[in-house]
Amino acid sequence: MTATIAPGGDLDIAAAxxxxxxxxxxxxLMALSDGRALPASVLAAEAAVTPQAASTQLARLTGAxxxxxxRSGRHRYYQLATGQVAVVLEALAQLAPMQPVRSLRHxxxxxxxxxxxxxxxxxxxxxxxxxxxxxxxxxxxxxxDGITDTRRRPGDRLxxxxxxxPYTLGPHATQILVSLGVAxxxxxxxxxxxxxxxxxFCLDWSEQQHxxxxxxxAxxxxxxxxxxxxTRIQGQRAVRLTDTGRHGLHTRLGLDLLxx
Amino acid sequence: MTATIAPGGDLDIAAAxxxxxxxxxxxxLMALSDGRALPASVLAAEAAVTPQAASTQLARLTGAxxxxxxRSGRHRYYQLATGQVAVVLEALAQLAPMQPVRSLRHxxxxxxxxxxxxxxxxxxxxxxxxxxxxxxxxxxxxxxDGITDTRRRPGDRLxxxxxxxPYTLGPHATQILVSLGVAxxxxxxxxxxxxxxxxxFCLDWSEQQHxxxxxxxAxxxxxxxxxxxxTRIQGQRAVRLTDTGRHGLHTRLGLDLLxx
DNA sequence: GCGACACTTCCACGAACATGGAACCGATCG
DNA sequence: CGATCGGTTCCATGTTCGTGGAAGTGTCGC
Numbered sequence: 001m002t003a004t005i006a007p008g009g010d011l012d013i014a015a016a017x018x019x020x021x022x023x024x025x026x027x028x029l030m031a032l033s034d035g036r037a038l039p040a041s042v043l044a045a046e047a048a049v050t051p052q053a054a055s056t057q058l059a060r061l062t063g064a065x066x067x068x069x070x071r072s073g074r075h076r077y078y079q080l081a082t083g084q085v086a087v088v089l090e091a092l093a094q095l096a097p098m099q100p101v102r103s104l105r106h107x108x109x110x111x112x113x114x115x116x117x118x119x120x121x122x123x124x125x126x127x128x129x130x131x132x133x134x135x136x137x138x139x140x141x142x143x144x145d146g147i148t149d150t151r152r153r154p155g156d157r158l159x160x161x162x163x164x165x166p167y168t169l170g171p172h173a174t175q176i177l178v179s180l181g182v183a184x185x186x187x188x189x190x191x192x193x194x195x196x197x198x199x200x201f202c203l204d205w206s207e208q209q210h211x212x213x214x215x216x217x218a219x220x221x222x223x224x225x226x227x228x229x230x231t232r233i234q235g236q237r238a239v240r241l242t243d244t245g246r247h248g249l250h251t252r253l254g255l256d257l258l259x260x
Numbered sequence: 261m262t263a264t265i266a267p268g269g270d271l272d273i274a275a276a277x278x279x280x281x282x283x284x285x286x287x288x289l290m291a292l293s294d295g296r297a298l299p300a301s302v303l304a305a306e307a308a309v310t311p312q313a314a315s316t317q318l319a320r321l322t323g324a325x326x327x328x329x330x331r332s333g334r335h336r337y338y339q340l341a342t343g344q345v346a347v348v349l350e351a352l353a354q355l356a357p358m359q360p361v362r363s364l365r366h367x368x369x370x371x372x373x374x375x376x377x378x379x380x381x382x383x384x385x386x387x388x389x390x391x392x393x394x395x396x397x398x399x400x401x402x403x404x405d406g407i408t409d410t411r412r413r414p415g416d417r418l419x420x421x422x423x424x425x426p427y428t429l430g431p432h433a434t435q436i437l438v439s440l441g442v443a444x445x446x447x448x449x450x451x452x453x454x455x456x457x458x459x460x461f462c463l464d465w466s467e468q469q470h471x472x473x474x475x476x477x478a479x480x481x482x483x484x485x486x487x488x489x490x491t492r493i494q495g496q497r498a499v500r501l502t503d504t505g506r507h508g509l510h511t512r513l514g515l516d517l518l519x520x
Numbered sequence: 521g522c523g524a525c526a527c528t529t530c531c532a533c534g535a536a537c538a539t540g541g542a543a544c545c546g547a548t549c550g
Numbered sequence: 551c552g553a554t555c556g557g558t559t560c561c562a563t564g565t566t567c568g569t570g571g572a573a574g575t576g577t578c579g580c
Contacts, residue, residue, distance in 0.1 A: 011356040012283075014280065016355050021275075021277040026277065066355070076558095093276075196549085309570095311526080315529085
């Protein structure tokens with residue numbers, strides 16, 4: 001099917017512009033404008049709308065050919081279909097700033113999500129990734145085969161638990177984890193009451209790095225909440241690190257968190 | 261008094277896009293996209309709407325700062341406030357879907373537009389693309405680094421295609437461009453009187469290739485018109501290449517243009 | 521001054537369309 | 551298997567917004 005380039009047609013500029021003319025769609029497109037592929041839930045948070053609203057607009061944008069979708073498990077990752085979309089965004093942005101510009105104060109909800117959130121029953125986001133890395137650095141976890149960081153590896157799927165990973169408990173696991181509030185008897189690899197593995201890892205969508213999951217991840221989050229290091233933000237998946245928590249992570253793990 | 265401070269930076273993009281998202285406004289802007297100043301009645305005819313409708317939309321566009329008005333007797337001449345508006349139109353045109361032909365007149369006019377038109381202050385359409393290519397072939401422009409396709413590569417920043425391009429002046433730039441009527445002292449890269457870059461390129465919506473824009477693009481169009489090589493088609497954006505122009509382009513650039 | 525003209529404003533009708541609640545599908549986890 | 555979660559679809563609501571008719575303001579020509 002050769003695209004019959006009808007040489008007399010008119011271009012429907014208005015229809016194309018209309019796709020950018022809604023706040024929700026504009027924010028979604030802006031969030032994608034660097035070329036990343038993001039799941040619908042993240043885009044909903046980024047645009048500060050309900051999942052239904054986001055889904056509706058994503059369907060519209062996809063139908064119009066501005067976005068492409070890729071399914072991965074129960075997630076759907078959206079991405080700009082062509083760089084031309086980003087060109088339009090940039091061109092429009094230069095026309096827009098007649099209003100007070102505040103490019104930094106992004107949707108706070110999205111920022112919070114990126115910063116720290118729960119993933120099922122364990123920590124994710126920048127905080128989750130950094131704690132995981134700190135556990136490795138401190139010897140509570142050990143990565144096999146010369147792997148020293150938590151970066152994404154080929155074949156890892158976003159936002160789903162990795163069935164195979166190179167990590168094991170490290171030489172100082174008991175000492176450190178107990179000091180963080182996890183009961184020592186929870187560190188056995190085979191808990192009789194559950195087949196759930198002690199160590200599991202997810203690939204974090206916002207950081208493109210691994211964060212700790214599995215039974216240990218759950219215990220750790222529970223311990224942090226128990227100790228008041230972390231509090232849930234009302235009605236959301238985002239969590240907040242308290243001052244106590246910041247101090248605790250610093251003394252116990254040598255972890256210095258830059259900001260929020 | 262307008263200053264309704266919209267609560268969101270990205271909202272401005274939606275608002276800006278909204279100005280292009282109406283058929284009437286889009287047609288009006290397209291009619292003005294070559295930088296001319298046209299009276300309201302002409303724009304109403306161009307958009308095929310009643311005078312009231314045109315007036316309403318013109319007021320909206322003017323209020324938003326996209327257009328400027330100048331009164332002259334009982335007429336009001338509208339004009340694009342800035343070339344950035346034309347940039348947005350060109351960018352949108354590339355992702356705009358084709359629209360079925362409405363009439364023979366429309367069809368012939370659309371064909372003329374594809375053939376040769378002005379884009380604010382420089383040449384576009386097939387003629388603009390071919391001249392740009394001829395300038396490269398003749399060594400007046402040089403394309404660097406061999407990356408000639410516009411396809412996206414993984415990890416590329418999508419948003420920087422307008423401002424960054426691989427072209428520079430070529431070894432025969434001065435000789436050729438002067439022979440085409442551009443003053444030699446206009447070829448310095450940094451004109452003190454203007455921050456506008458000498459070389460800029462647009463992706464042509466009708467040809468899917470680059471055409472020359474920027475200060476040089478403007479000088480070149482001015483020189484062609486001055487020399488009588490190109491004339492504007494009465495009341496439209498389309499331009500016509502005269503026989504003199506065809507001959508000039510052949511002898512100076514070795515450019516053989518097939519047809520109209 | 522009178523009429524014609526260019527253009528605008530007021531107003532009310534009508535059509536898109538974005539949104540949220542509820543229900544539904546499929547995948548993952550325990 | 552049951553629970554939950556990510557995501558979508560359906561539907562009813564409410565709002566925005568473009569438009570045309572009628573009327574108003576200023577300009578030009580006789």
